[in-house]
Amino acid sequence: MREFTDFEGAKLAILKGDQLVSILRDDTADIPFPNMWDFPGGGREKGESPEACALRELREELGLRLDEEALTYRRRYASGRQGEVVTWFFVAEVPDLDINRLRLGEEGQAWRMWDVSRYLRMANAVPNMKTRLAEYLEQRDAG
Secondary structure, eight states, rough: OOOOSOOEEEEEEEEEEEEEEEEOOOOOSSSTTTTTTESSEEEETOOOOOOHHHHHHHHHHOOOOOOOOGOOEEEEEEEEETTOEEEEEEEEOTTTOGGGGGOOSSSSSSSEEEEHHHHHHHHBOOOOHHHHHHHHHHHHHHO
């Protein structure tokens, strides 16, 4: 198995038509973006691929299991002066998503379905996730 060491974590936007699954982050000072709406995802565990990381976090945070083939968009992001912080952003469009099967895990305060356009305007959504989602939608709608 190939070991991936060049990234720190992954996030996954789950779309059901024009609706988006989002998680309200915990309201604690020791995490980035406390009490803001975010996408499922988190830090990489040793040896995980970016896809495996995103899908594991999705299972842990919402109890939802998806196959890697469900990931219809993937993009690597590097930040910092030398690009030292690398994360991945994925999108899965799941038109038949049964939201009654979603269950909040041990992290986060709540989950919710949002209208995508509303999420993109929200002041209390994680800014870089709004940007990444908007980039994806722009590419999808242009193609």
